[in-house]
Amino acid sequence: MATSRKSNFNDFLPLMAEKLGGDGLIGELCKGFQLLMDRDKGVITFESLKKNSALLGLQDLSDDDLKGMVKEGDFDGDGALNQMEFCVLMFRLSPELMEQSQFLLDEALHQEFNF
Numbered sequence: 001m002a003t004s005r006k007s008n009f010n011d012f013l014p015l016m017a018e019k020l021g022g023d024g025l026i027g028e029l030c031k032g033f034q035l036l037m038d039r040d041k042g043v044i045t046f047e048s049l050k051k052n053s054a055l056l057g058l059q060d061l062s063d064d065d066l067k068g069m070v071k072e073g074d075f076d077g078d079g080a081l082n083q084m085e086f087c088v089l090m091f092r093l094s095p096e097l098m099e100q101s102q103f104l105l106d107e108a109l110h111q112e113f114n115f
Helices: 002-008 013-036 046-056 063-073 083-092 095-113
Strands: none
Touching: 013 046, 013 083, 013 095, 046 063, 063 083
16 A cells, blocks of 8 residues: 555655755644644644645545555554644655755754854
């Protein structure tokens, strides 16, 4: 199942990074997290992801795919994604963006420290 999810995934993150820059991309990822999270718990659960996934064009993903996304990004083992886990997962699902991550890091450091 994970293979079909990845092959059907339209990777718009590199384009967003190019257009928005590092800070803008992180801001958009945070907005995506807000759309998908369970408002009461402050994290993305399988249930909140299933309920809100159509907002981000993920309505065609199966329950197994959605559960797999949560499991893949859940580093602390609590069964949900906090904002950091979500952002890391989005980068991991974008191979091209992973290649560009050094550029984004350099750009953010440059802006932060005025190199």
